[in-house]
Amino acid sequence: MPMVHMQTVRTVLALAAIEDWHLWSIDISHAYLNGEMDEPVYMEQPEGFIQGDCRKVICLLNKSLYRSKQGGQQWNKRLHEVLTKLNFMRMYSDALLYIYTHGDIKIIMPIFVDDMTLALKSEQSLESFIMELGKHFKLHGLGPTNQLLGIKIDCNCSHHLISLSQHQYMLEILQCFSMES
Numbered sequence: 001m002p003m004v005h006m007q008t009v010r011t012v013l014a015l016a017a018i019e020d021w022h023l024w025s026i027d028i029s030h031a032y033l034n035g036e037m038d039e040p041v042y043m044e045q046p047e048g049f050i051q052g053d054c055r056k057v058i059c060l061l062n063k064s065l066y067r068s069k070q071g072g073q074q075w076n077k078r079l080h081e082v083l084t085k086l087n088f089m090r091m092y093s094d095a096l097l098y099i100y101t102h103g104d105i106k107i108i109m110p111i112f113v114d115d116m117t118l119a120l121k122s123e124q125s126l127e128s129f130i131m132e133l134g135k136h137f138k139l140h141g142l143g144p145t146n147q148l149l150g151i152k153i154d155c156n157c158s159h160h161l162i163s164l165s166q167h168q169y170m171l172e173i174l175q176c177f178s179m180e181s
Contacts, residue, residue, distance in 0.1 A: 003096065003112065003113075004094060004096040004097060004110040004112055005039060005094050006149075008078040008093075008094045008096075008097050008110055009117075009148065009149065012097075012108050012110055012119050013119075013148075013153065013164070014162070015108065015119065015163050016108075016119040016155075016162065017155070017161055017162040018160055018161050019144075020121075020160060021120055021143060022118075022119070022120055022123060022144070023117060023118070023119055023124055023145035023153070023155065024117070024118045024120075024141070024143070024144060024145060025115065025116070025117050025118075025141075025142035025143065025144075025145045025147075025148070026115070026116045026117075026130065026133070026140070026141055026142060026144075027114060027115050027116075027140045027142055028079075028114040028115075028116070028137045028138070028139050029114075029137070029139060029140060035160050039132045042058050042059065042074050043058070043059050043060070044058060046060055051119065053165055054066070061107060066097065070102075071111070073110065075114070077110070082133070082136045082137070083098050083109075084105070086100070086129075086132060086133070087100060087102065088100045088107075089101075089120070089124075093162075094110075094113040096110060096112075097109070097111075098111065100129075102133055104121075104122075105120075105121075105122060105125045106120060106121065107119070107120045107125060107129060108120070112148075112149060116147050117148060150166065150168075150169050151164050151165070151166055151169075152164070152165040152166070152167065152168065
């Protein structure tokens with residue numbers, strides 16, 4: 001599964017600060033299970049799960065799974081199909097950045113596997129898009145974006161400022177190596 005570039009994330013955040021846009025986070029539940037397998041993939045039955053004849057320990061997968069080689073690719077393919085139907089355009093510079101434009105409505109959306117951040121001006125557009133996406137996937141609106149890929153985001157909209165901090169990440173790394181003092 002490709003990952004959105006950090007330069008893209010910083011650019012979207014800077015644009016949101018300049019334009020005074022809302023940042024909103026969404027999580028797709030069980031994202032990989034939305035991907036349909038387009039080739040036969042078999043796996044052994046998981047330990048403790050016995051269905052059918054005990055001697056048959058091989059299962060044909062109908063859905064993609066996390067940690068399978070095809071899982072990320074199939075989820076990405078399915079997500080692209082849905083976003084294309086919703087008139088989003090994939091950017092050539094970053095395959096996991098989608099943009100929707102229609103009249104005054106603009107939505108910029110970087111994607112991080114099953115998490116999405118929406119940058120947009122109108123809250124009405126936000127609600128409408130979440131409802132439309134919810135028709136295709138089970139999702140959770142996580143609210144205003146204050147954390148993104150381990151980076152804390154503080155927004156001062158009135159001054160068009162966004163500050164980024166990895167303070168918590170640094171503390172965790174120091175603890176990991178017993179260097180917190």
